[in-house]
Structure formats: C-alpha cells, structure tokens
Amino acid sequence: MDDWIDYYDSTHTIYVSKLHRDLHFQIIARDIIGYIASPDATVLDYACGEALSASQVASACGQLILAEPAPGVRGRLIARFAPNTKIRVRSLDDVRKMQDQSIDLVVMNSVAQYMTSEELDAALVTIRRILKPSGKLVLGDILQPHVGMARDVAALLSFGLRHGFLKDALIGLISTALSDYRHLRSRIGLQRYSEDEITAKLKAAGFASQRASTNIGHNRWRMTFIARPPLALSITSS
8 A cells, every 4th residue: 555655645646627626525525424423423534635625524523533644645634624623633553543432434435446455454453443333334436346447537537527627537537647646556456346355354354234325426336335333234224
C-alpha cells in the first residue's frame, strides 16, 4: 500500500476537474450518511482521502473520525476541519490503538484495491475489534475480477456526461494514461475480489456480511458490502 499512499500524497491527476473532484466527494458523503443509524453515532472513515464533504457527514452523526495514512493529506485534513469540533483526524496507527467496541460505523471505501490481501485482512481484524456489538462496517468500491479498466472508463464518461464535465473527462483520461497512476496500476496492479472472496475474508475476521444493492459512489460495476458482528446481523434481521 505504501506506493499508493505516496501517490495520493503527491500532486496527482486522478480527478479530471474541480467539478469532478467535488461531485465525487459529495456523492460519497451522501452515501455514507445513508448508513448512519443514529445522530449520536461515532463514525470512522478509514483511509478517507481528502474527504472534502466530511462536514456533511459530521452533521449527521455525533463524531466523525477521519483516518488517513498519507501524512500530507492528513495535514490538510487537520487544517481544513480544525474549526469543526465533531471531526477528528487520525493516522491508521491511531486506529490500531483505539478502544475496543468504541465505533458505531466504519466506512472503508475505495481502499481495498490498494492494499495487499494480508493488509486488508489485518485491517478487518482491527475494525472488528473496535466496532460496537451493534455496529457495522461498510466496505465499498470493491473491484471485481472480471470487470476491467474499460468499465471504469465507461463509468467516468457516463458520470461526466450526466454532470457536465464530459470534455474534461476525455482530456483527463488521456492525462491519466500518461501519468504515474497508470504506471503504478500497470506495475503493482489493483486487488480484485469476487463476492465469495470478500464474504470469506469478512467471515474470517468475525463478520457476517451481505452485498449491498448499490455501490458507494458513481461506479455501478463495483461492489459494496455491509458487515456486522453476527449477533447484530441476526437481531437486525429478526
């Protein structure tokens, strides 16, 4: 994951325009809010990135913890949200030291593809420990083995067409093809999982899970899973 952390800590071109970037974070914030069960909930956004719309999420819960591994991004988060007393910024090392059963909702969105399988397993074990018995994990934007880059391109172009930045999306795709992102993606690759593989990983970490009907964000070709301690899942279903 270190190479990807360095990439996102640099001046990258993953967003094709300011409008694309802003809409991306607004839609993710909207989707995260949909998973918050109580206005008093403590929510952890695991490897949150720039989290530009975090204030919206914080307004829907009791406390929002933004955990970010990239030190430069983390510094910007601290500066950006310092006035908001409901938001705290932490490192992933801080997450590993959090109190048992202290979090109501953990969101890990568009992160698993950048982690090794072992790193994901370790993160899931930590999350299981810090979740309350009634809590849940939302694991979003999982890449599927049979869905290639062409679907990501189609999803971006469709997103751009709907929201008025199609030209920027076309130019951005060319820039991305020549960028460090493309080189990293070719050299290191992105982790992809089938539904059964993610379900098995979550089960090994102590979760019962189910696939959500829609993915977090705009890319419908990727998957989101809702995971809970087994007792919480059985109570919710009954």
